[in-house]
Amino acid sequence: MHKILSTVLALALVTAAAVPAQADPATDARAAAPPDVTVAFAVYDRDSARTTLRFNEHQQIRSASIVKILIALDYFETYGATTPIPEADLALLVPMLRSSDDDAASELWVRLGWEKIVERAVVRLNLRDSAPPVNVGFWGYTALSAADVVTIYRHVLEDAPAPVRDFVMGNLSEATKCATDGFDQSFGIPSAVPGRVAFKQGWSRFGDVPPRPCVEPKPRRDLGASKDGPERAATPDLTRPAMHTTGTYGHKIMAVLTLEPEGTTWDESARRITALTGAVYLADRIIGG
Template structure:
């Protein structure tokens, strides 16, 4: 029997086994916030920077120079490159794409500009123009979402937009971020983090990658499937789910808040969003008012899936009655797992099955976004 052997899945398993064993506590830098402490939950890694434009000082920094996979946050750099030194306003077609890319995080719009403007050269140009120290283009043959960015560099990007960029560029970028839609065009709810932590004026550019569709998503029930690719770089975690919240809080875009995060493989979108929002709620953000706390995600262990219309069977066998279906890339709650009939597809094979209580049956483990045949035994027990 052969497990999935793509390099990224092997890397995911390695990272999962060395994940933090206790909650990490990160501390502020600088006397302005020396007494502040922010607790980052077990299984989450974060790079954080909070900059108060009214005082010209950081109120909080933790792993602020560490590189994270950019996901859609790199769309800020794409937008700035498109508008750099333009003699006039963007064409009507380009303006529509920029609005959709910034406001609703549209991937197709980003890819249009990425291909037109030289792909990774966009990141290299903007890093040089803005003096970004920890921002790098993606590895060869990888898309815009695999660029490397740091929290401090994203603060520099926002400072450029707010303090140096032409008024037309500032109005385009911040105007769209101030009107960020609840739902991204890929069907993900992008109201986590800054938008959920604070009341009052906010402007946000969020990012997410390697999560299945969120259960009971208020936007759309399923997101498009993603193709995994192998990687050779080790400096940036490309196998864990990445969830980022970046933007401004307060009147006049007073405070820039950037939290970049990764979450151990198997963390659901809802769980990651809850953890990230609670980290943001702890940050020292001058003048901000906290929104009511978010309700905890529904109890249970959630895992992302891949492929579309995956059958759920009465017993761990393809020959048993199909009792339900898992839509494309949906997250599902799991109860227990057991070995059953060997399932072979796409050159993969796996004889482990997992019981899905909401769907009343068993799904082959082959279709989980996980690095091994069996889901982690310390999280998902064997069926009795």
């Protein structure tokens, strides 16, 4: 009997060694981007109230234009959710959310209190990883994480007053292909996720001029190019090119944040984050999300 048990145990050990460990869907999805690209992502299922896929979700990464959602939320906190929005402010809020208008964001950033916008959001939304920019003159230096982006969208969808939710998500669902500065913001979620999506993109350190003219729709306003500010090292990383895609589809919230090696072109980064977003979407589907 002892010999039989020993033989069975040996066979079991050989079989176990021959069978690869169960793959981690998040790790597999991360492999869609090269190792020298910093990757963080999270997918949240609102039906089950849980994060279904995550990788590096608490790493602080500079926000670029994702912070514009916080600027919009702070506007409504300041002026009220039901107060009619003046036409002059609509001309700032709408292109800021739909077309990532930098000058509109800068005007509201200054008016609403600079870094105080982020400080208030951290407390109000209980953001774990977010912090004001080290240089308050540059809103895109705000630190956040993929997990905090999910929290921001959850706040908009679940906790914000209905007029705020409808305004923010309504404009994100009408996001334009072309940003105000002429860059094509159709990378990531709008290209990789099927069906109707609402999205807010972010990018930084790709220069002031897009690699080619963006094909319609034409930018709504001509307010000049975005300025990234002085190049200096800090935490989070302020020097490497950043490209982020965030948004909603169905009952899901997705945030995919990346930092590229210095010198990466816009086209290469856009291809990478779109492939990565597709891999994240498929991995979440595979695990039953």
